[in-house]
Amino acid sequence: MSFNVTIRPSGRQFQVDAGEPVLSAALRHGVGLPYGCKNGACGSCKGRVIEGAVEQAAHSSSALANDEKTRGFALFCCAQATSDLEIEIREIAGVGDMPAKKLPCRVSALERAADDVMIVRLQLPANERLQYLAGQYLEFILKDGKRRAYSIATAPHAEGLLELHIRHLPGGQFTDHVFSAMKARDMLRFEGPLGTFFLREDSDKPIVLLASGTGFAPIKAIVEQAIYKKITRPIALYWGARTRPDLYLEALGAQWTTELPNFRFIPVLSEPTPQDTWDGRTGFVHHAVIADLPDLSAYQVYACGAPVMVESAQRDFTANHGLPAEEFYADAFTSEADLVNAV
Template sequence: MTFQVTVAPSGRQFECDDGETVLAAAMRAGVPLPYGCKNGACGSCKGKLLSGSVTHGAHQLKAMSPDEEKQGLALFCCATPHTDLAIEAREVLAAGQFPIKKMPSRVATMDKVADDVVVVTLQLPANEKLQYLAGQYIEFLLKDGKRRSYSMANAPGDDPQISLHIRHMPGGLFTDQVFGTMKERDILRFEGPFGTFFLREDSDKPIVLLASGTGFAPIKAIIEQSIHLKSKRPMTLYWGGRRPQDLYMHALCEEWARTLPHFSYVPVISEPQPQDGWNGRSGFVHRAVIDDRLDLSAHQVYACGAPIVVESAQRDFSALCKLPADEFYADSFTSEADLV
C-alpha cells in the first residue's frame, strides 16, 4: 500500500510506502524537506500535518513534545502515514541539487588537534567527486549496519579530499575505533551528502555564526565557501568551549579576523580555570551574542554544536533579539547517547 503526500505551499506530491517515514519517502522522491539528524533528535524536520494521520516512532521530546503533536505538528523523520497526507513544510530547494551516493574513501591523514579531537582527511576515488554544499554531512557505513554522521569541514571544490573533525566519545562504537585502531590508508565507506544546513547565498544579510566544540567543522566550511565567493557580507563567528583547548583551531580563526575585512571572531569559554590564563569572554556562547547584538532582526544565524546550545540560541534569539524564525539555520550534533 502506498499513500500520497501533498506538500504545501508548493503543491508538490510524492508517494510514501506503507511503513516508510515521510522524510525517507520525500528524500527518495527528490522532494527537499528540511532535516538534520534523521533520527528524531533535532527537530529540524518538524512541520504541520494539515490532513491525514500518522504514527510517530521513537523520538526525543525536545524534538517534538506531546503538546506540539496535539497541535497538529509532525516530526517527518519518525512519522509513518496511515492515510494520504497534506503537510506544510518549507522546501529547501538547493539541498537536492547534488546526488546522494555511496563511496569508498581512504584515510589520508589523521591530525590530533586536541586531546579528544582528531582531524581526519579522506582521499576520494580518483574517478569520483563528492559534490556538496558547505555545511552538509556524510554518514559512515559501519559493518553492523549502523551509521555515524560527520560534517565536511572544508568547502566544496575540486580537491579530491574531504576533512572531518571527530571528537572522541569514550565507549562510542566509531570514535573508539578512530582513536584506537584507525590508521592512515584504512578504507572507509560513506554515503552523502545529507542535510539542509548550508550557506544561503541568495541573501546579503549580515551573518552570525555560532559554534560549540566540533560544531566548528561545518561552520569552517561555510566560512571557507564565503572566502571562495569573495563575499562582502559581514560575518561574525562566536565559538564556544569549556576550556581554551576546546577551540582547537583558535589560531586559524584569529588569522581570518586579521586578514578578512568583513570577518570578526569572538571566542567564548564557559568554564575557564585559573591555570588557563584566559582573559577573553566567558559564559555561555549564545549569551555572548545576545550581549553584543540585541537586535538580530536583519541577520541570518547559522548555529552548530551541542543540542542545548542550538536550542537555547534558537529560543533566545527569537524571544530576545527579534531574529526571524526562518533566518535561523542549525545543525544540532547528536550521539547515540542522546537518542531514545
C-alpha cells in the same frame, strides 16, 4: 500501497510508500525538506500535518513534545503515513540537485587536534568527486549497518581530501575505534552529502555563525567557501568551548579576519582555567551574541554544535531578540545518547 503527500504552501506533491518515513520518500523524489539527524533526535524536520494521519516512531521528547503532537506536529524523519497527507513545512531549494551517494574512501591522515578531537582526512577513489554544499555532512556506514554522522569541514571548491573533526565520546563504538585503532590507509564507506545546513547565498543579510565544540567543522567549510566566493556580507563567528585547548583551531579563526572583509571572530570560554591565560569572552556562547547584538531582527543565524546550545540559542534569539524563526538554521550534533529518553 502508497500515499500522496502534498506540501503547503508550495503545493508540491510526491508519493510515500507504506512503512516509509515521509522524509525518506521526499528525498527519494528530489524534494528538499529540512532535516539533520534523521533519527528523531534533533527536530530539524518538524512540520505540521494539516490533513491525514501519520504513525510517529520513537523520538526524543526534546525534538517533539507531547503538546506539539496534540497540535498536529510531527517529525517527518520518523513519521510514516497511514493515509494521504497534506503537510506544512518549509522546503529547501538546491538540496535535491546534489543527491546522496554511497562511496568508499581511504583514511589519508589522522591529526590529534586536542585531547578529545581528531581531524580525519579522507581520500576518495581517483575517479570520484563528492559534490556538496558547505555545511552538509556524511554518514559512515559501519560493518553492522549502523551509521555515524560527521560534518564535512572542507569547502566544496577545495580539491583533494575531505576533512572531518571527530570528538571522542568514551564508550562510543566508532569514536573509540578512531582514537585507539584507526590508522592511515584504513578503508571506510560513507553516504553523502546529507543535511540542509548550508549558507543561503540568496540573502544579503548579515550573518551570525554560532558553534560549540566540533560544531566548528561545518562552520569552517562555510567560512572558507565565503572567502573563495568573495562574499562581502558582514559575518561574525562565535565559537564556544570549555577551555582554551578546546578551541583547537583558534589561530585559523583569527587568520580569517585578514582574509575576509567584514569578518569578526569571537571565541568564548565557559570554564577557563588559570593555565589558559584567557582574557577573552567568557560564559555561554549564545549569551555573547546577545550582548553584542541584542536586536537580531535583520540577521541570519547558523548554529551548529551541542543540542542544548542550539536549542537555547533558537529559543532566546527568536523569542526575545527579534530573530525571525525562518532565519535560524541549525545542525545539532546528536548522538545515540540523545535517544535514551525516546518517547
